[in-house]
Amino acid sequence: MHTEFTRKELYDLVWSQPMRTVAASLGISDVALAKHCKKADIPVPERGYWARKQAGKPTIQIALPPRFPGASDRVGESGSNSYWGPDWAEKVKEIAVPPVPMFDEDMASVEQRARRLVGEVRCRRAFEPAHPLVAKLLARDDERRKDFVKWRSDYYAPRYDAGIERRRLLIINALFLAAARLGCRPSMNTSKYGQDAGSERDICITIGRAHVHFTVEPIKSKKEGQKERLCLAFGAARDRANSNRVWEDSDESRLEGELTEVLVEMLVSAELSYRGGLVRHREWIIERKRAAEAELRRRQEEAERKARELRERLERERIRRLLSQARALDRANQIRTYVESARLRVAEIPMTKAEFEEWASWAEREADRIDPLKSGMIAQAIQEHCEEG
Incomplete structure (x- = not known):
């Protein structure tokens, strides 16, 4: 469309x-x-x-x-590439600046609606059911179990049979199932050994047009003797230290009890991302149009400069031709004057009259050849002058 x-x-x-x-x-x-x-x-x-x-x-x-949090209010977007290409400035100039984004709901209303949409997110003690992505990890765990039996190395030991990694995956499973129920798309790495690397443990849920990245990772307790705790933080693994949304196990509660709040915050975050994107896109269009206007001015000035230089070069060329034709006329007249002077003193020349006249005819022809009036060069020059001027 x-x-x-x-x-x-x-x-x-x-x-x-x-x-x-x-x-x-x-x-x-x-x-x-x-x-x-x-x-x-x-x-x-x-x-x-x-x-x-x-x-x-x-x-x-x-x-x-109401529009789903983070979803676009536009239908049939074409993904125009008018912002790029050699003629980008002309295209951008024709693009209308979007109006200042206005929204029917304030963010407090969006949060209330998100809570109604989410309901309650419960974390089960077993993977029943398992989200398809989680099911893949469990299948990979079965493969690791076979390798563990074969090689007897802890590197191949199953990860999700017990312990904090099982808790982590159960939490991810609960969030993925709840998000999928709302029409959102979870994603994560499901390779056999990819979960060993920190960057491979990044998790994302696509909500509308927004991609909400988060991590669920164990952290060491500050108190000696306490078990590892789980921490859920928004953002990719490399940005975890700067995350402004963090939930973790505490002495009073476990992360499993915060999943409803986590998913609500994800929806709110997606909506904020969408709204911020509209504002940034409008500002970007304004800046791009400003750059387009500057580029078109630069091109116009460049075209005017080149046209001016061309006119100056053509003018210099016309003057050069004019001087060349003037010199040619002088040379032709000099030849004719020389021939006439020689004819007056032909008696002093040791040759027959016939021989002299043959030479004189050749010299006069050469004078006519270089004479711009005789050769028609001046008529051509005058015509070109009229056409150019």
Whole structure:
């Protein structure tokens, strides 16, 4: 779909006419239109809605639900590449600056709605059920178990049979299942030995258009004799020390009891990321347009400079040709004067008159050849001057 709408605009459109009519006007199929609406969480009329409406029977128009936290309010975005390329300045100049982002809900309302969406996140004591990504890690653990039996090395020991790594994976599983229930997409490395490296233990949940990265890692207790504690922090592993969202085991509670709050914060964080992205994108467009205007001015000045230099070069060339033709006329006149002077004193020359006249004819022809008036060079020069000037 090449046309871009807000959710409200597309909602009003699909409830104003039958889906096939709307889809045809947009140049797509009604199935494709329905997919766009489903992806944007836009309800569409049920089968038979328009027949009942035309027959005067009562119908119900489903209200447009609020935008999911972190999801885009735009439908049919084309991912334009007009910001780049050799003609980027001309294209960017034509792009309209987006309006200042406005939102129907304040962040307090978004948080309340996120809590209703999340409900309660419970962490089970077993992987029943297991999220598909977690199931892959458990399958990898079975492979490690076989290697452990074969090699008897702790490097191959199963990781998730017991202990803090099992707790960690159970927590991840609970968050992944709850997020998937809301339509979010979890992701993490599931290679056989990738979980050994810190950067490979980064975890992400895609919420709308935002990617919320976090880690769940054991930390050593500050008190001697205490067991390792688990800490969940927003951000990638390399940024963990600077994370502003951290939950961890304490003497009074365990991390498992904080998962509802964690997922709510993820949704809120996704919404903040989306809103901040709109603001930054608008500022970037403004800056890009400013750069485009500067670039177009530079190009215009460069074109004017080159045109000025070309005019100056052509003028110098015309003057050079003018002087060259003037010198040629002088040489032609000198030859003619020389020939006439010689003709007056031909009696002093030791040759026949016929021989002299043959030489004189050749000399006069050469004078005519270099004479710009005789050769037509001056007429060509005058014509070029008129065309250029």
